[in-house]
Every structure is written in structure tokens, then in C-alpha cells.
Amino acid sequence: MVWKGWSNIKYSDKFDSVFTAKMWKGWKKAKFEEELDPNFAEKIAQMPGCDRIYNCIQCGTCSGTCPMSVYMEYAPRKIIGMIRAGFKGEVLSSYTTWLCASCYSCTARCPKGIKITDVMYALKRFAIKEKMAPSKLPIPVLANEFFETVQKYGRNNEGMVVMKMYFKTNPTLPIRNLIMGIKLFIRGRMDVIQDKIVNRAQLHKILKSVGSGH
Amino acid sequence: MSYLYYPGCCCSMKATGKAYEESLQAVFNELNVAREELKDWNCCGATMYMAIDEMQAFGMASRNLALAEKQATDGDPQIVAPCSACYLVMNKTKKYMDEYPDIGKPINAALKDAGLEFKGTTKVRHPLDIIVNDIGLDKVRALVKKPLDGLRVASYYGCLMVRPYSEFDDASHPTTMDNLVEALGGEPVNWPLKTRCCGGSMTGTVEGVGLRLSYLLLNEAQRRGADVMITACPFCQTNLECFQKRIDRSVGGITQMPILFFTQLMGSAFGISDRKLGFHRLFVPFNRDKIRHHAEAAK
Ligand code: SF4
Ligand code: SF4
Numbered sequence: 001m002v003w004k005g006w007s008n009i010k011y012s013d014k015f016d017s018v019f020t021a022k023m024w025k026g027w028k029k030a031k032f033e034e035e036l037d038p039n040f041a042e043k044i045a046q047m048p049g050c051d052r053i054y055n056c057i058q059c060g061t062c063s064g065t066c067p068m069s070v071y072m073e074y075a076p077r078k079i080i081g082m083i084r085a086g087f088k089g090e091v092l093s094s095y096t097t098w099l100c101a102s103c104y105s106c107t108a109r110c111p112k113g114i115k116i117t118d119v120m121y122a123l124k125r126f127a128i129k130e131k132m133a134p135s136k137l138p139i140p141v142l143a144n145e146f147f148e149t150v151q152k153y154g155r156n157n158e159g160m161v162v163m164k165m166y167f168k169t170n171p172t173l174p175i176r177n178l179i180m181g182i183k184l185f186i187r188g189r190m191d192v193i194q195d196k197i198v199n200r201a202q203l204h205k206i207l208k209s210v211g212s213g214h
Numbered sequence: 215m216s217y218l219y220y221p222g223c224c225c226s227m228k229a230t231g232k233a234y235e236e237s238l239q240a241v242f243n244e245l246n247v248a249r250e251e252l253k254d255w256n257c258c259g260a261t262m263y264m265a266i267d268e269m270q271a272f273g274m275a276s277r278n279l280a281l282a283e284k285q286a287t288d289g290d291p292q293i294v295a296p297c298s299a300c301y302l303v304m305n306k307t308k309k310y311m312d313e314y315p316d317i318g319k320p321i322n323a324a325l326k327d328a329g330l331e332f333k334g335t336t337k338v339r340h341p342l343d344i345i346v347n348d349i350g351l352d353k354v355r356a357l358v359k360k361p362l363d364g365l366r367v368a369s370y371y372g373c374l375m376v377r378p379y380s381e382f383d384d385a386s387h388p389t390t391m392d393n394l395v396e397a398l399g400g401e402p403v404n405w406p407l408k409t410r411c412c413g414g415s416m417t418g419t420v421e422g423v424g425l426r427l428s429y430l431l432l433n434e435a436q437r438r439g440a441d442v443m444i445t446a447c448p449f450c451q452t453n454l455e456c457f458q459k460r461i462d463r464s465v466g467g468i469t470q471m472p473i474l475f476f477t478q479l480m481g482s483a484f485g486i487s488d489r490k491l492g493f494h495r496l497f498v499p500f501n502r503d504k505i506r507h508h509a510e511a512a513k
Contacts, residue, residue: 048316048317049314067410071423100416101373101411105409107378108378108385115317121264121265122268128265128266139415139416142415187356187496189229197255203326205324205328206327211320212310
């Protein structure tokens with residue numbers, strides 16, 4: 001293989017064009033101070049792991065190390081800045097938080113010890129609570145399907161969860177991925193039976209008594 | 215010390231990562247590691263549960279930690295978590311229960327409610343950590359029957375095994391797996407993307423992004439002359455292996471490369487049969503003699 005540089009990556013999917021359009025819309029928006037939510041930062045800072053957002057020096061290490069930042073409309077550094085400035089609507093309805101793959105590189109490298117991954121998690125939960133999560137993105141749908149399955153049975157069945165997500169977001173995808181499923185199945189790498197734990201009552205008791213906290 | 219095996223269910227050791235389970239058991243048998251499965255374990259919550267409900271996510275993972283204490287018969291319980299996500303989530307839960315009383319108190323109370331207790335003695339370990347640090351590379355070296363003969367191996371550590379809560383290796387420049395490869399007689403490939411994200415669940419949700427992240431890893435490893443790549447997580451392996459054809463079709467420029475679990479490569483060097491190591495489950499077949507032949511021809 002001869003290295004041809006980055007130019008041999010083709011950016012031609014539909015996904016990218018949707019993305020770019022969204023990105024420009026985000027940038028063109030101007031905000032007046034009275035439209036901002038001054039308490040937003042405080043609310044985020046209350047969540048465990050997020051208390052240090054005020055220490056951010058906007059150095060950009062997080063954005064630089066983030067493998068997803070090229071696909072985000074606001075990279076992590078900007079998100080932290082926007083939280084502190086009170087851009088609640090933009091932050092919560094953005095794709096950014098959902099594109100965070102929870103890889104923890106930002107958390108491991110931030111010179112101020114800010115747990116950015118936890119901030120992203122907090123934003124995801126906040127967005128769901130305020131019903132502001134982007135509705136067309138499959139990621140929140142998958143997270144929700146996963147959540148429901150695991151909560152009920154104590155264990156996950158990846159094939160089933162992914163299928164449910166496909167049907168809710170893009171019903172043409174199952175057909176495309178059917179071959180992959182069959183290939184996995186032939187190799188004994190696909191589980192079709194929903195696995196359950198025995199003591200589900202115990203698990204449900206734990207989940208019920210911690211309640212739904214944050 | 216009791217080792218309690220925790221298979222995990224997300225990209226499971228019983229399904230997509232079946233070859234990982236098979237090879238891990240074979241290698242542990244060879245190394246004489248006594249272990250048993252954690253009884254009635256539940257899902258750790260992975261990286262997604264936390265996105266919906268944090269307290270429940272910690273509650274979920276803490277049940278496993280408590281169950282381990284109950285089951286351990288001699289000494290401190292050590293959960294063996296072969297999936298990087300399980301490893302991270304359970305370590306994080308333990309740490310946060312310790313560090314934040316706001317989390318620790320209600321979780322402990324909830325466990326008590328359900329008839330469990332967590333004293334904080336459970337340790338969560340990755341099999342790689344156990345093999346390199348508990349058993350030691352000397353013992354590994356002594357067991358090698360079919361050395362890798364200079365096979366060029368790119369070790370891919372992925373995100374969650376080395377950062378930010380693990381203690382057994384460096385977060386940016388890990389070396390454990392490379393040392394293991396050397397002990398098996400292989401040649402570790404030095405490449406900079408060892409800990410870069412493989413795309414995780416993105417491959418299922420926003421495929422364009424997920425595939426491109428995996429592409430960068432495959433491309434870089436090949437550019438540095440790797441014959442095979444080894445991983446230590448069922449999710450990374452699936453992303454990098456099963457989607458190779460699709461990556462090649464949509465991005466282009468990669469040749470098919472076998473992606474193994476590090477335990478499969480170990481087993482192969484120990485002379486364990488291919489069937490026992492789950493080689494028949496691979497999408498890109500691994501044939502040691504053929505690859506070596508390639509390498510010699512290239513020289
Ligand atoms: S790395 Fe830390 S301090 Fe630097 S911009 Fe990111 S959050 Fe702020
Ligand atoms: S954890 Fe999320 S925000 Fe941080 S580097 Fe990884 S993908 Fe980017």
C-alpha cells in the first residue's frame with residue numbers, strides 16, 4: 001500500500017452534506033445577551049464530574065485530541081465555552097454531544113482536569129429531559145433502546161437493539177445489513193435469543209431505589 | 215485471590231466476540247489460571263446507559279461489584295472484564311462511589327435494600343493486565359512452542375482499556391501488548407494510533423463516520439507494514455474486521471488484514487489448535503504460514 005495522504009478520503013456521503021448545512025446554520029446565528037441562559041453553566045456544574053468547567057482555560061487540547069471533532073458542529077472546547085456563556089438551546093440541540101463516542105481522550109489529556117466526557121454525558125441527559133435532542137439522529141434512539149432492554153432484562157442483545165433502532169430511524173438499513181447479520185450468524189457470532197439474568201427482581205429493586213437521579 | 219470471569223453482553227463474549235471467549239479460556243487453561251464465572255452478572259451499562267440515567271447506570275454496575283464480593287471465596291475478588299467498556303464502566307463506578315458521596319451513599323443504600331452489600335474490596339482487571347502483571351511474561355515465554363518468527367503485529371489498545379481509570383499502562387503510549395508480542399517472538403509495529411477511537415457504536419448509527427475512523431486505523435497500520443493487528447476488546451475487533459470490505463468499498467485503499475484478539479495470537483504461539491482459538495469465526499482468515507511467506511517475499 002502506498003500512502004497517498006489524506007486526499008484519498010472521499011467525503012461524499014449524504015450524511016456529510018446534511019451535516020455541513022447544519023453547521024453553517026449554527027454559525028450564522030447571532031445571540032443577544034437576554035436570550036442566553038445564565039444559569040445553564042451552574043446546572044451543568046452540579047452534576048458529578050462536571051464541577052470544574054469554570055477552570056477551563058480554552059486551550060483547545062480537548063478539541064485537538066477528539067477523534068470526532070471534525071464531524072461536530074461545535075468541538076468540545078467550544079461546547080465548554082458555550083455552556084459557560086449560556087448558549088443552552090444551541091448546546092442541547094446540537095449533534096456534538098451525541099457524536100461524542102465516550103473515548104475519554106479529552107478527559108485524559110485536559111490540563112485542568114476537566115472531565116469533559118462526563119460533561120458530554122450530562123448534556124445528553126439534559127437534552128433528553130428537555131426534549132431537545134436532535135430527533136433525526138439515530139444515536140439517541142439507539143441509546144434509548146439499549147436502556148430499555150437492559151433495564152428490563154439485565155442483559156443486552158445487540159442484534160435486537162440495533163434492529164429496533166433501524167426500524168425507528170431508517171427502515172431501509174435492515175435490508176442492507178441483513179447480509180452482515182447472516183455472515184455473523186454463520187460464524188456463530190450472532191445471538192438471537194434474549195439473554196436474561198435470574199434475579200431480575202433484585203436488579204429492579206436497586207434501580208428503583210436509586211431512582212432516576214440526574 | 216479469586217478471579218471472577220465477567221463475560222459482558224454488549225458486543226458479547228457469547229456472540230460477536232465468541233472467538234475472544236474461546237481463545238481466552240484456552241490461554242487461561244494453558245497458563246493455569248483458576249477462575250469461575252461471576253454468577254448471575256448483569257450488563258455493566260456500557261457507554262450508553264449513562265447517557266440516559268447516570269445514577270441507574272452506577273446502580274447497575276455496582277450490583278456486579280457487590281455480587282463479586284459475595285461469591286469470592288479466597289481473598290479479594292478480582293473481576294476479569296475482557297471487554298474494554300465493561301472494564302472502564304465498572305472501574306469508574308467504583309471510583310465515583312468512593313469519590314462522590316452524592317453517588318456512593320444512595321447506591322450503597324439501594325444495594326442494601328436489595329439484600330447486597332459492597333465493601334469496596336472488588337478489583338476490576340483486564341485479562342491483559344492479569345497475563346502481563348500477575349502471571350508474567352517469563353511464564354508466557356516458557357510456553358511458546360511455535361514462535362511468531364518476526365510476524366509484524368500492530369497492537370491496538372483502543373480507548374477505554376488504558377484511560378482514564380486504568381492503572382496498568384500509560385494512557386497515551388501503552389506498551390503492554392507490544393511487550394507481549396515480543397515475548398511471543400513477533401515484531402511489534404510502532405504506530406501512533408494505538409489508542410485512537412475505532413468508532414465504537416458509531417459504525418451502527420452514523421456509519422459514514424464510524425467507518426472512516428476504522429479506516430484511519432487500518433490504513434496507518436498497513437502503511438507501517440503490519441501483517442496483522444491485535445485488539446483487546448470485542449467491539450474494536452468487530453468494527454475493524456467485519457466492516458473491512460465495506461470500508462474498502464466506501465473509502466478505498468486498504469488491503470484485507472486479519473484482526474485478531476491478542477489471546478488468539480498468544481494461543482497460536484502456544485501451539486493451540488486453530489479451532490479451539492476460534493479462527494474459523496474470522497471474516498478475514500488468518501494463516502500464519504502464508505503471511506510469513508508474504509513477509510519474506512517482500513524482503
Ligand atoms: S482541554 Fe480542558 S482546559 Fe483545555 S479547552 Fe478543553 S476543557 Fe478547556
Ligand atoms: S470523549 Fe467525546 S468529546 Fe472527548 S475526545 Fe472522545 S469523542 Fe471527543
